[in-house]
Amino acid sequence: MNRFLIPFALFIFLLIMLGLGLRLNPHEVPSPLIGKPAPGFQLSQLQAPDKFITPQELKGQVWLLNVWASWCVSCRLEHAALMDLASQHRVTMIGLNYKDTRLNGINALRELGNPYQVSGFDENGRVGVDFGVYGVPETFVIDKTGVIRYKQIGPLTAEVITEKLLPLIKELNRA
Amino acid sequence: MIPEIGNFSLMLALCLALIQGIVPIVGAARGNQRLMQLARPTAAGQFLFVSLAFGCLVYAFVTNDFSVAYVETNSNSTLPLHYRVAATWGGHEGSLLLWVEMLVLWMNAVALFSRQLPSAMVARVLGVMGLISVGFLSFLLFTSNPFARLLPAAINGHDLNPLLQDIGMIIHPPLLYMGYVGFSVAFSFALAALMGGQLDASWARWSRPWTLLAWMFLTLGIFVGSFWAYYELGWGGWWFWDAVENASFMPWLVGTALIHSLAVTEKRDSFKNWTVLLAIIVFSLSLLGTFLVRSGVLTSVHAFATDPRRGLFILVFLGIVIGGALMLYAWRAPQVGLGGRFSLFSRETMLLLNNVMLLAAAGTVFLGTLYPLFLDALNLGKISVGPPYFEAVFVPLMTPVLLLMAIGPFVRWKEASLKEVWLRLRWIALVAVLSGIGLALTLKFSMLMTVGITLAAWVLLATVFHVAQQLRNGAGKLLSLPRSFLGMVAAHIGIAIFVIGVTLVKGHEVVQDANMHLGDKATVGGMDFRFIDMKKIHGPNYEAAQGTFVVTRHSVEVAVMKPEKRLFTVQQMPMTEAAIDRGLTRDLYVSLGDQTSANSWVVRIQHKPFVSWIWGGCLLMALGGLLAASDRRYRLKKL
Numbered sequence: 093m094n095r096f097l098i099p100f101a102l103f104i105f106l107l108i109m110l111g112l113g114l115r116l117n118p119h120e121v122p123s124p125l126i127g128k129p130a131p132g133f134q135l136s137q138l139q140a141p142d143k144f145i146t147p148q149e150l151k152g153q154v155w156l157l158n159v160w161a162s163w164c165v166s167c168r169l170e171h172a173a174l175m176d177l178a179s180q181h182r183v184t185m186i187g188l189n190y191k192d193t194r195l196n197g198i199n200a201l202r203e204l205g206n207p208y209q210v211s212g213f214d215e216n217g218r219v220g221v222d223f224g225v226y227g228v229p230e231t232f233v234i235d236k237t238g239v240i241r242y243k244q245i246g247p248l249t250a251e252v253i254t255e256k257l258l259p260l261i262k263e264l265n266r267a
Numbered sequence: 268m269i270p271e272i273g274n275f276s277l278m279l280a281l282c283l284a285l286i287q288g289i290v291p292i293v294g295a296a297r298g299n300q301r302l303m304q305l306a307r308p309t310a311a312g313q314f315l316f317v318s319l320a321f322g323c324l325v326y327a328f329v330t331n332d333f334s335v336a337y338v339e340t341n342s343n344s345t346l347p348l349h350y351r352v353a354a355t356w357g358g359h360e361g362s363l364l365l366w367v368e369m370l371v372l373w374m375n376a377v378a379l380f381s382r383q384l385p386s387a388m389v390a391r392v393l394g395v396m397g398l399i400s401v402g403f404l405s406f407l408l409f410t411s412n413p414f415a416r417l418l419p420a421a422i423n424g425h426d427l428n429p430l431l432q433d434i435g436m437i438i439h440p441p442l443l444y445m446g447y448v449g450f451s452v453a454f455s456f457a458l459a460a461l462m463g464g465q466l467d468a469s470w471a472r473w474s475r476p477w478t479l480l481a482w483m484f485l486t487l488g489i490f491v492g493s494f495w496a497y498y499e500l501g502w503g504g505w506w507f508w509d510a511v512e513n514a515s516f517m518p519w520l521v522g523t524a525l526i527h528s529l530a531v532t533e534k535r536d537s538f539k540n541w542t543v544l545l546a547i548i549v550f551s552l553s554l555l556g557t558f559l560v561r562s563g564v565l566t567s568v569h570a571f572a573t574d575p576r577r578g579l580f581i582l583v584f585l586g587i588v589i590g591g592a593l594m595l596y597a598w599r600a601p602q603v604g605l606g607g608r609f610s611l612f613s614r615e616t617m618l619l620l621n622n623v624m625l626l627a628a629a630g631t632v633f634l635g636t637l638y639p640l641f642l643d644a645l646n647l648g649k650i651s652v653g654p655p656y657f658e659a660v661f662v663p664l665m666t667p668v669l670l671l672m673a674i675g676p677f678v679r680w681k682e683a684s685l686k687e688v689w690l691r692l693r694w695i696a697l698v699a700v701l702s703g704i705g706l707a708l709t710l711k712f713s714m715l716m717t718v719g720i721t722l723a724a725w726v727l728l729a730t731v732f733h734v735a736q737q738l739r740n741g742a743g744k745l746l747s748l749p750r751s752f753l754g755m756v757a758a759h760i761g762i763a764i765f766v767i768g769v770t771l772v773k774g775h776e777v778v779q780d781a782n783m784h785l786g787d788k789a790t791v792g793g794m795d796f797r798f799i800d801m802k803k804i805h806g807p808n809y810e811a812a813q814g815t816f817v818v819t820r821h822s823v824e825v826a827v828m829k830p831e832k833r834l835f836t837v838q839q840m841p842m843t844e845a846a847i848d849r850g851l852t853r854d855l856y857v858s859l860g861d862q863t864s865a866n867s868w869v870v871r872i873q874h875k876p877f878v879s880w881i882w883g884g885c886l887l888m889a890l891g892g893l894l895a896a897s898d899r900r901y902r903l904k905k906l
Contacts, residue, residue: 094597094601096540096596096597096600096601097597099544099547099548099593099596099597100590100593100594100596100597103551103589103590103593104590106637107582107585107586107590109637109640109641109644110558110582110585110640111582112644112645113640113641113643113644114578114579114582163421163422163423165339165417165421191839216839217839221839
């Protein structure tokens with residue numbers, strides 16, 4: 093065996109490892125918030141500024157918190173999947189309109205359709221910071237006792253919804 | 268329209284790169300001069316088109332063209348002009364374009380300063396660089412096009428990450444890339460020599476100045492990044508053993524080994540196989556660094572874009588480039604002779620030990636960086652390896668390197684006498700040990716302090732002694748000594764100064780976190796820090812709370828420090844702007860944490876001795892690289 097082949101052999105090993113590493117999903121970094129109670133907040137509703145929304149009102153049901161903004165391109169990609177989800181399944185979906193202006197937010201929903209029961213208006217992103225949002229869109233699944241069970245970073249796709257979200261929501265509803 | 272011109276220029280550059288990567292190499296194999304001569308014009312053409320593309324992207328940023336997706340994600344119309352220009356390389360696509368721009372710059376520098384090299388050598392070197400360029404240009408065009416349009420166009424952009432809005436971040440990536448990409452020259456020379464079967468002293472002499480220059484840029488790049496982290500992140504740390512830092516540190520370690528090994532090959536015609544392998548490894552590590560950062564396989568503060576398709580592309584590219592190079596090595600290296608023989612105690616042995624140790628150090632960093640990935644890939648759980656590992660394995664490996672560094676220059680080539688070297692250095696050894704113990708006892712005794720200071724003093728004194736000897740032996744004035752010698756002296760003194768800085772900061776810094784009310788006083792490092800004021804200020808694109816601290820020592824005012832907590836308005840991102848009072852022997856560092864009540868804040872006060880020596884040491888090392896690269900022997904005639 094040619095000893096000059098050793099570097100090559102080591103390299104092939106490295107290449108295989110890196111290849112395996114690529115299949116891992118770095119987005120599945122466990123969020124420190126999973127398993128913890130959702131942060132409390134009180135926000136003015138996007139479409140009714142004099143009304144408020146807080147997570148306390150939602151205790152006893154499983155709900156989704158979807159962080160979105162009119163300026164966010166990926167949110168537009170995700171929107172169709174959200175509309176389908178809202179129309180085909182009975183899911184409580186709350187929007188968190190993140191760092192937006194009220195007018196742009198309302199117009200976006202008017203133009204694309206509104207999948208949310210209600211959207212909180214998080215003008216300066218304060219609530220988003222509490223939820224550890226680092227990119228829009230993000231979606232949280234929160235159980236009946238107000239504990240965060242799942243976090244999706246980036247747009248929801250039909251695949252994620254049918255394979256992950258719906259089974260999880262079903263299971264949490266049974267609990 | 269302008270972005271389309273940029274896109275089209277990249278395509279043309281890719282076509283030229285393909286020609287440059289194939290035709291001259293075929294020409295060199297067949298001895299066909301006309302084919303070989305295509306290398307230079309295609310390189311020049313690539314330079315033209317890649318620069319044009321780069322200019323188009325800068326133009327899109329300057330004119331706030333938010334119909335370009337990349338501009339939309341990395342800029343905003345309120346961003347000041349100089350940051351808009353710098354935002355060109357603030358994200359994935361643009362930094363890759365910068366990479367290619369650097370590559371064509373190096374390529375054309377080689378084309379220009381290689382007139383007296385054999386034409387087959389030039390053809391092969393430029394051919395290999397052309398092939399690297401093919402890989403990166405296709406990566407840009409097929410997976411990360413910076414000119415992709417956004418439809419419908421956005422009204423305004425996301426803004427550049429506030430962390431990157433800083434002069435340090437404007438110059439850090441270009442310097443670092445100059446270093447990374449610069450090693451492609453050494454790599455191409457090594458492959459060209461393997462292809463041509465002529466690995467000899469002249470090959471080492473040709474590639475030495477290029478390698479030294481690349482090493483210098485990499486040193487500066489790492490230095491700027493570390494310096495930036497120190498003053499901008501607001502925690503006072505300067506090195507975090509973060510995956511991306513490690514990715515730049517590994518090529519530096521192996522690059523350091525390479526510049527020493529090249530010296531042996533040039534002067535003694537030895538270590539030829541070893542030097543070629545190092546040249547391949549250095550550039551491979553540079554590519555691997557790019558892979559790690561750009562594919563997102565490692566989560567890190569630096570991970571910008573994570574896209575598995577990109578990762579796969581780079582992985583295949585790595586496989587072809589590095590795998591191909593190592594196959595060529597395995598095929599050709601056995602035919603290379605051993606070169607000059609040397610005895611057990613000789614300069615060659617010293618340099619070989621230096622090489623082995625630096626490579627081992629790079630290996631430990633490599634393991635620490637990739638181990639979490641390996642475990643995860645084998646489904647053995649997610650772990651992270653932190654500074655404790657790196658400090659535990661890295662410091663012991665560096666100790667013998669420093670020990671030998673002082674001795675090496677005194678040892679003759681081929682065969683030397685241990686006794687003679689000992690007689691020359693024994694007093695220096697004694698003084699070094701005494702100063703280490705002495706300083707450690709006067710400050711605060713610890714093993715780390717004693718060893719660190721002893722080693723630094725050892726290297727410093729031995730190097731100065733060496734210069735003094737050269738001057739006494741009739742070499743004339745200091746500046747008339749050969750540049751390569753001066754370069755070595757500067758770099759070795761730089762290391763000693765760096766070690767002093769690191770040792771004292773590690774062993775003697777004082778950090779205190781306190782909840783302070785207005786009017787409170789904290790005593791750190793023998794100085795009183797009085798918190799006297801807090802006010803709101805308005806910056807161009809941020810709002811800030813600014814505290815005022817008066818620092819006194821024995822009731823004499825030393826400094827007034829104004830740390831800030833800024834909130835950047837577009838991205839709503841809070842930033843800690845530390846106040847630093849720099850000095851030759853200590854830095855005072857005050858940063859604001861969270862507000863705890865109407866007039867009280869968490870404040871972190873640090874007294875950091877000799878931090879400036881860390882930076883000074885880095886700059887001296889870089890200067891050393893520059894001096895050595897400018898040695899008269901390498902001064903190549905242009906025509």
